[in-house]
Amino acid sequence: MIEFHAKDLQQIVVPIRFTRAITGFSRRSAPEVDDRGFAMGTRPPGWSSTTAYGPMVGLMVNSEMRIKVEREDIDAEAPLYVTCTEPSVLRIVAPTDGGPLPDDGVLTVRGLTARGSPGRIEVRLGSTIGPILGRLEPHVFGAYRIPVQAHRVRCDTATATGIRPNLPVERILRRVRAIWWPCGIHVVYDAASRPVIDTDVVRVATLNQVNLGSGAEVASVFGLQRARLGLPAGTNDQAVNWYIIPRFTNANTVGLGRSRVRANSVGTDTGVITTADGVTNDTEIERVARTLAHEIGHFLRLPHVQQRNADNPVRDTFGRRQLMYPISWLENAVGGAGLLTVPRTNNVGYGHTVRGCLITMKNHAHHSTDGECGTARSTYRSGAWY
Ligand SMILES: [Zn+2]
Structure with a gap:
């Protein structure tokens, strides 16, 4: 059951989220998902944009990649379907015919071309024309x-x-x-x-x-x-x-x-x-x-995350998930020494006390070194x- 409190003019309820299809060390077929907030930030010149509010993910063209749908506030039995708004650019490979999603929540997509907008990946309730529960903005890149x-x-x-x-x-x-x-x-x-x-x-x-x-x-x-x-x-x-x-x-x-x-x-x-x-x-x-x-x-x-080096790294969990975090091993949150580096969470998805490999897709205004994928390219x- 979803419980929410409406305030201001509108409230968007998103009962699912998108994550890496795996935990632990990186795999080519399971990209990081930039889920840092629902705001999309700015996109570099040449990138497409959509009306989605949600995470962003990067895909290598002509390569199948897996993304996981995590159920946060929706029953495990509710059938979920996956669609894409630009099927000529991005194809939903699995589940077949869009759904229903298997128990592990993993979908597979393939970017068919790096030209044109891949639109939005959408998760829907009940069928491929059911109500939209969550959206993801993909970007397909040439190598x-x-x-x-x-x-x-x-x-x-x-x-x-x-x-x-x-x-x-x-x-x-x-x-x-x-x-x-x-x-x-x-x-x-x-x-x-x-x-x-x-x-x-x-x-x-x-x-x-x-x-x-x-x-x-x-x-x-x-x-x-x-x-x-x-x-x-x-x-x-x-x-x-x-x-x-x-x-x-x-x-x-x-x-x-x-x-x-x-x-x-x-x-x-x-x-x-x-x-x-x-x-x-x-x-x-x-x-x-x-x-x-x-x-x-x-x-x-x-540069290092927020231009802060190993003697003064950022302390937020997202920073620790980034490849450009300046420290490779994280200290244990429980009883760890050195207040500067003690993380709020021990595990950012790559194993206990290891920094992650996220290369940011979004470019948030308040983050001084954001939009890493665009900068690198x-x-x-x-x-x-x-
Ligand atoms: Zn470095």
Whole structure:
């Protein structure tokens, strides 16, 4: 039963909501749903808009994606149907003929073209012409490709040979791809044209360790791709070079990214460095993928959520769901130390105390770094990411 109190001129009752079709680590077929309020915010130039009030979701063209309808204030037995207002642009693949939705509430859609408005996805009561219970605004994107070039980097001293580190590169990149997929950004790992580079060596002071305090050591890692190809300084590789090292001298640091803006200001090449030390289980593999996806966000000129870094992150749950939240692991809400980082909820849908992978679709006026998908795509188009 729904109980509500009408006030002002009108009240919209939405007894359902839309969520990711899964919980836990990202999957390509189960996009994040930007459900931050019913207001839609502004849309970047070129995006379609609808009269929907509700969440927004991004879809890769020609790709089936699953979204879950969660029943909030409606009986589990009430038959729900799904329709789309522009079936030539977006097709409801499942449930067949629009419904009824199965018990798990998951529907499957396919964006047929990135041109034209995909209209609204609507959930209706009783039949495909029944009353509308909730609406979702989809955006279908054509694919922008970002190649990733992985390097396994040996760190030698003047007298000793280091150990070449190893990570399950393909498995990690599949997860990175899943995170960016709903934005129409295809993180490409192509073993044929860009096999993992297994010949890079840097000279370091401490065996198997890169010293973050040494600008020269860090710069030599970021310069490996260019050095390997014998290219002069200032040559930009149109790829994200991902350097896997054994570890940093400070073992607490597990990743470092350098986007074009930063690389220009400090006079190095771009790239991402992550450590292989201790990456032996699925959780750590996911953490590396999340880090790499986050750094690709910086390449695409996304700042940290609300421009607030790890020493002063936002405290709201939505912020913790964002890929660009500056901290990868969240502290436990119960009895956690450090008031700045204690979350209101422990789990934002990706597992206990892990930040999420939401790349925001909506652009809310009060959020200083919002509209991330639009920003990332316009950065890509401008060529300013590499
Ligand atoms: Zn960051």
